[in-house]
Amino acid sequence: MKRLTENKIILVVRTTRLEELIARFNTMEQAKFYIEHLGADFSDYEAEHRQYKEALRDTEMQLRELGRVQTLDRVFLTNFLFGPEDMVVVLGQDGLVANTLKYVDERPVVAVNPDPRRWDGVLLPFRVNDVRPIVLEVFGRRRQVREISMARARLNNGQQLYGVNDLFIGHRSHVSARYELALGQKHERQSSSGIIVSTGLGSTGWFTSVLAGAAGIGRALGNSIETDIVKDFRWESDYLYYTVREPFPSRTSTASFVFGKVTCREPLTVLSQMPENGVIFSDGIESDFLDFNSGTRAVVDVAEKKGYLVV
DSSP states (O other): OOOSOOOEEEEEEOOOHHHHHHHHHSSHHHHHHHHHHTTOOHHHHHHHHHHHHHHHHHHHHHHHTTSEEEEEEGGGGGGOOOOTTOEEEEESOHHHHHHHHTTSTTOEEEEEESOTTTOOOTTOOEEGGGHHHHHHHHHTTOSOEEEEEEEEEEETTSOEEEESSEEEEEESSSSOEEEEEEETTEEEEEEESOEEEEOSGGGGTHHHHHHHHHHHHHHHTTOOOOOTHHHHOOTTOSOEEEEESSOOOOSSOOOSOOEEEEOSSSOEEEEEOOSSOEEEEETTEEEEEEEOOTTOEEEEEEEEEEEEEEO
16 A cells, blocks of 8 residues: 555554453353343443444554554553654543553644544544544644643652543552641641542543532532632643542541642642552553552652643
8 A cells, every 4th residue: 555654653542342351251252141141231332342443444544544554552552662753643532542641752642533422532532534634734733732731740769650630649449548648838647538639631520520529518518619610720731639538537637638739839749658559540540550658758740741632
């Protein structure tokens, strides 16, 4: 096939739910038996799988006319070395886009929705039929790119982790997380279900659900809680918000400051007091985590690098 350019295009993909079931149960028949035995609709898994594979085939076909294509499963993102001129195209859900943005070193990302009837796609501005013209415009630097701020957690052992939507700091299980929290002049020991640090991009996700729960409790108690801050919390905002989940005041822990703004000038510092199973993970990917056990200190602030999404 004759290509228009020799540009390299990295197409980031994911496994479908059906493929994950087959990997777990060895065959489609066994997977189908398991799902239907529980009373669920196996045809929905098949329809999702079929639509994604069709979208993948059509996307690859368009991209191969434009450049050299390498398909990359998301499980290899953390160790993949992107070339300086590589273009990145993501075919999947919002979570795949967010996960990709952490590892592409500020390269612009073209995000494609494989199934608009199934996925709303806040981070998926394009459909499969848009791929060819959009990629050509990106090659010609004629396409607008939107900046996305990230969160960063740096540990005193030299490790660090980035979050596009949010960071979670806490215990791996439902056991209470114990730590010392410091922000500016404020400092206290806490026991809670963990800390969520949200970016502007993640403000419509976990952050919104936390505020909605707090507002509901406030209304039930006759108090009003301001939730309009989400409107001003933009993708490119140079600050983060932290929220402490289910803080528990006791003889050894307090809960006087459980919500606030985090900036580069005033980062959030967390010192772990958990002997084991303390973790920090980002964007809901629990398998990609940092150990956060006793004596480990995390400094959380706005990351020095940005994400860039083609719009």
